[in-house]
Amino acid sequence: PARKSKTSKDSSSELAVCHMLLAELEAHRCAWPFLTPVNHKAVPGYKKVIKRPMDFSTIKEKLTSNHYLNLETFIADINLVFDNCKKFNEDQSEIGKAGYNMKRFFNKRWTELLQ
Numbered sequence: 001p002a003r004k005s006k007t008s009k010d011s012s013s014e015l016a017v018c019h020m021l022l023a024e025l026e027a028h029r030c031a032w033p034f035l036t037p038v039n040h041k042a043v044p045g046y047k048k049v050i051k052r053p054m055d056f057s058t059i060k061e062k063l064t065s066n067h068y069l070n071l072e073t074f075i076a077d078i079n080l081v082f083d084n085c086k087k088f089n090e091d092q093s094e095i096g097k098a099g100y101n102m103k104r105f106f107n108k109r110w111t112e113l114l115q
């Protein structure tokens with residue numbers, strides 16, 4: 001039978017998974033560059049190069065204020081954090097390596113939880 005539109009149960013359990021995933025990301029030892037917005041006054045070039053800054057504290061604020069309509073928009077912001085990191089930092093820099101580790105960890109965890 002055709003699936004009804006997404007029930008509130010589905011989206012509330014998806015929301016619980018998003019909170020859990022975000023908490024795990026914030027607790028990761030490599031999360032330190034991503035916990036708060038990059039201070040573009042202290043990081044030359046960042047404001048010009050990175051058009052859509054994103055960080056874990058901003059995602060948490062959006063999550064708790066019901067900004068995310070669905071799982072996909074939440075995952076898109078998480079991936080924006082890592083895409084910005086890859087764009088701005090050398091792969092072998094400390095922050096570049098941290099971003100790569102966090103992206104691998106996130107991909108592993110959300111596929112375990114949601115697929």
Ligand SMILES: Cn1cc(C(=O)NCCN2CCCC2)ccc1=O
Pocket residue numbers: 032033034038039043084085088089095
């Ligand atoms: C994601 N990202 C972060 C930075 C950065 O400098 N973050 C501050 C890190 N410090 C840790 C303790 C206080 C602040 C620079 C470029 C970049 O792409």
